[in-house]
Amino acid sequence: MSGPLSEQLALLPEYLSAHVRLTLAALAAGTLVAVPAGILAHRVRRLEGPVLGVAGIVQTVPALALLAVMVPLLSGLGLPGIGTLPALLALVLYSLLPILRNTVTGLHGLDPAVLEAARGVGMTPSQRLRLVELPLALPVIVAGIRTATAWTVGMATLSTPVGAPSLGNFIFSGLQTRNSAAILTGCVAAAGLALVLDLLVRTIARGCALQRRRPIVLALLGLAALAAWAFAPAPRVARGAVGRTLVVGAKTFTEQYVLAEILAGTVHERAHHGARTLSSLGSTVAFDALRRDEIDLYVDYTGTLWASVMGRTDAGPGRQEMEDALRRWLQDEAGVTLVARLGFENAYCFAVRRETAERLELRTLSDAARHAGELSLASDYEFFARQEWRSVEARYGLAFRDKRTMDPSLLYQAIASGQVDAITAYSSDSRIRTLDLVVLEDEKGAIPPYDAVVLASPRLARESPEVLAALRTLDGAIGIDTMRALNGRVDEGRETPAAAAESFLAVRRKQR
Amino acid sequence: MIEVHGLTRRYAERLAVADVSFQVGAGELLALVGDSGSGKTTTLKMINRLVEPDAGRVTIEGRDVASLDPHVLRRSIGYVFQAIGLFPHMTVAQNLAVPLGLLGWSRERIDARVTELLALVELAPGLATRFPAGLSGGEQQRVGVARALAASPHVMLLDEPFGALDPLTRDRVQRSFDGLRRRLGLAAVFVTHDMAEAVMLADRIGVMRAGRLVQIGTPAELARAPVDDDVARLLDTPRRQARLVAERLGGGT
Numbered sequence: 001m002s003g004p005l006s007e008q009l010a011l012l013p014e015y016l017s018a019h020v021r022l023t024l025a026a027l028a029a030g031t032l033v034a035v036p037a038g039i040l041a042h043r044v045r046r047l048e049g050p051v052l053g054v055a056g057i058v059q060t061v062p063a064l065a066l067l068a069v070m071v072p073l074l075s076g077l078g079l080p081g082i083g084t085l086p087a088l089l090a091l092v093l094y095s096l097l098p099i100l101r102n103t104v105t106g107l108h109g110l111d112p113a114v115l116e117a118a119r120g121v122g123m124t125p126s127q128r129l130r131l132v133e134l135p136l137a138l139p140v141i142v143a144g145i146r147t148a149t150a151w152t153v154g155m156a157t158l159s160t161p162v163g164a165p166s167l168g169n170f171i172f173s174g175l176q177t178r179n180s181a182a183i184l185t186g187c188v189a190a191a192g193l194a195l196v197l198d199l200l201v202r203t204i205a206r207g208c209a210l211q212r213r214r215p216i217v218l219a220l221l222g223l224a225a226l227a228a229w230a231f232a233p234a235p236r237v238a239r240g241a242v243g244r245t246l247v248v249g250a251k252t253f254t255e256q257y258v259l260a261e262i263l264a265g266t267v268h269e270r271a272h273h274g275a276r277t278l279s280s281l282g283s284t285v286a287f288d289a290l291r292r293d294e295i296d297l298y299v300d301y302t303g304t305l306w307a308s309v310m311g312r313t314d315a316g317p318g319r320q321e322m323e324d325a326l327r328r329w330l331q332d333e334a335g336v337t338l339v340a341r342l343g344f345e346n347a348y349c350f351a352v353r354r355e356t357a358e359r360l361e362l363r364t365l366s367d368a369a370r371h372a373g374e375l376s377l378a379s380d381y382e383f384f385a386r387q388e389w390r391s392v393e394a395r396y397g398l399a400f401r402d403k404r405t406m407d408p409s410l411l412y413q414a415i416a417s418g419q420v421d422a423i424t425a426y427s428s429d430s431r432i433r434t435l436d437l438v439v440l441e442d443e444k445g446a447i448p449p450y451d452a453v454v455l456a457s458p459r460l461a462r463e464s465p466e467v468l469a470a471l472r473t474l475d476g477a478i479g480i481d482t483m484r485a486l487n488g489r490v491d492e493g494r495e496t497p498a499a500a501a502e503s504f505l506a507v508r509r510k511q512r
Numbered sequence: 513m514i515e516v517h518g519l520t521r522r523y524a525e526r527l528a529v530a531d532v533s534f535q536v537g538a539g540e541l542l543a544l545v546g547d548s549g550s551g552k553t554t555t556l557k558m559i560n561r562l563v564e565p566d567a568g569r570v571t572i573e574g575r576d577v578a579s580l581d582p583h584v585l586r587r588s589i590g591y592v593f594q595a596i597g598l599f600p601h602m603t604v605a606q607n608l609a610v611p612l613g614l615l616g617w618s619r620e621r622i623d624a625r626v627t628e629l630l631a632l633v634e635l636a637p638g639l640a641t642r643f644p645a646g647l648s649g650g651e652q653q654r655v656g657v658a659r660a661l662a663a664s665p666h667v668m669l670l671d672e673p674f675g676a677l678d679p680l681t682r683d684r685v686q687r688s689f690d691g692l693r694r695r696l697g698l699a700a701v702f703v704t705h706d707m708a709e710a711v712m713l714a715d716r717i718g719v720m721r722a723g724r725l726v727q728i729g730t731p732a733e734l735a736r737a738p739v740d741d742d743v744a745r746l747l748d749t750p751r752r753q754a755r756l757v758a759e760r761l762g763g764g765t
């Protein structure tokens with residue numbers, strides 16, 4: 001146990017400080033916006049309804065959805081759509097309501113006799129605000145900031161998929177790689193951070209209420225120390241690299257983590273370029289980030305690009321034709337270079353337990369269509385919204401008894417334990433073999449090929465042809481067995497993606 | 513000192529104060545009496561512009577108050593609120609320092625004045641660091657008076673200042689206030705609905721009814737020549753009560 005845990009703990013300073021940065025910046029900005037807005041809404045009664053209404057509507061948007069809409073929204077405005085900005089913006093928006101509402105409530109609730117006395121002794125409106133209204137409303141306002149603090153710490157864990165590192169990296173990657181040490185580290189750290197921040201904010205509030213300077217000063221010092229630690233420039237891990245540090249994106253699953261590490265390692269070893277990975281990006285987030293030069297490299301799959309990016313609704317031509325068409329389209333329409341085909345396919349496939357296959361004599365999707373009414377199917381979040389599913393559904397007339405979506409990492413558990421009869425699996429997943437699942441053949445070719453390909457951003461192609469050359473050495477270098485084995489090391493062997501990637505890179509180094 | 517001409521204030525269709533005029537000279541105390549809702553508080557608040565009149569004019573020391581900045585005006589007038597209105601987040605000393613701070617006094621001057629004020633209203637110096645919530649009603653009321661007196665105003669407005677006190681405290685506070693305002697030579701308007709208090713403290717009494725000032729004069733003038741039966745009854749009340757008390761205590765003839 002000490003092995004996996006200490007591996008995670010080594011990552012803690014980086015993710016925790018990123019989380020603290022995000023949280024403190026969002027809370028500071030939220031407070032700076034919400035308190036004046038609350039004062040305005042209190043002063044100008046006409047504005048109260050609209051201001052609270054807008055903040056209330058923002059609040060009803062689920063946290064994850066709010067983060068997700070920031071990506072296209074910011075990109076549409078010509079701003080960086082992935083990274084810290086969308087996360088920060090979403091967190092600030094989310095923190096507004098509790099602070100705003102409490103500011104207005106706190107100011108409304110003051111004793112009219114005290115306010116009249118403030119006028120009576122000759123205070124100007126701004127003196128009244130500063131000397132009487134704000135100090136008296138402060139406990140209520142701080143209560144709002146406390147609520148916002150709890151929300152923001154929690155919601156910041158969700159900013160990982162839009163490319164802002166946080167404690168969510170532990171949770172997202174832990175879930176994908178079934179690494180309970182990672183999940184635990186993320187949860188405990190987030191809870192601990194929430195408690196510490198709450199304690200500090202509460203201490204300030206109590207100090208204000210009791211007019212005691214010491215606790216306020218101590219708590220402010222605590223906050224300042226936390227901020228200083230989090231915002232201090234991190235010592236750069238110089239890998240003896242030249243040029244700028246490249247960013248290799250990865251979507252939210254094991255194989256992507258491993259491949260991102262392999263790309264980063266290859267770039268470093270063969271082109272002497274620094275490279276870091278940016279994990280757990282949403283599927284279309286990754287492509288948009290690449291075409292906008294916000295990341296430099298990532299691995300995608302031809303079928304995915306065909307349907308999701310090119311928007312084609314057909315199953316596509318043959319394997320080579322599809323790759324050629326894609327290569328041309330990517331170059332012309334998006335300026336993206338298809339650098340190399342890795343040599344394996346990670347297609348969506350339908351898998352059932354061997355016992356089910358034998359009992360119902362299932363071999364192909366046509367066989368499954370005949371028994372679909374008795375079968376339940378589970379898939380990941382994307383699949384049912386994708387063209388491939390519509391195509392399969394139409395070609396085979398598949399009508400399952402029950403369709404569910406769940407996190408990809410839980411699909412295998414669900415089928416192994418008999419909670420569902422069929423899952424959409426990924427053909428490069430090691431667990432197909434381990435769990436002895438039967439893959440149903442797509443004999444009508446409804447699902448297009450899903451060859452793994454390395455994509456490079458317009459900027460990288462322009463600036464660093466040597467990096468592209470280095471990556472071309474990966475062309476055909478990772479066969480299906482290799483990929484399954486690497487995935488297996490992480491998913492079942494509990495190695496980190498970096499360790500699995502290193503095992504691959506080490507073999508390549510010897511071959512050179 | 514204080515001159516009020518034709519002061520009128522309407523709330524919706526209701527006349528709260530109708531065409532009220534009176535004058536208060538330097539060192540004089542005018543008591544406004546009348547039933548609740550008769551417009552006493554509204555009249556008082558129009559003098560320092562906590563309420564703006566619909567018609568009429570107020571001048572203080574010859575200057576029209578409408579021509580002054582309202583907060584500058586209020587800093588020069590002591591106001592004791594019916595609801596006291598101490599600032600709950602400030603200590604007694606801080607409450608007393610507020611009007612002085614607004615006038616830009618130095619720290620040392622303020623501290624000295626606060627000590628003086630506590631003595632003036634007969635509060636123990638130890639109360640200075642307490643918060644209003646930790647004071648008795650009588651103590652709070654006296655802090656309210658002290659805060660109104662802080663900047664040594666020439667004009668004081670008091671709205672039922674001793675209403676909430678128990679009889680013993682009330683008696684003592686009334687007496688110390690009477691001595692104080694005479695010593696300081698304050699021009700004061702004092703709202704009360706207690707006729708005995710009015711008779712004891714006031715140089716002149718104004719009787720209000722339904723927003724109008726129905727009669728104004730010294731207590732003796734009012735007792736001698738009341739304009740109507742109501743005023744007569746009003747003036748008779750303290751006397752009748754005093755007689756009754758004397759009889760009950762066995763001191764009567």
Ligand SMILES: Nc1ncnc2c1ncn2[C@@H]1O[C@H](COP(=O)(O)OP(=O)(O)O)[C@@H](O)[C@H]1O
Pocket residue numbers: 523526527528529546547548549550551552553554555
């Ligand atoms: N802010 C206000 N809004 C509406 N009506 C008011 C307001 N203030 C006072 N009034 C009305 O004006 C009348 C006089 O009130 P007030 O001056 O407080 O009387 P008093 O102090 O003699 O009891 C009352 O009928 C009262 O209801």
Ligand SMILES: [Mg+2]
Pocket residue numbers: 552553554594
């Ligand atoms: Mg009143």
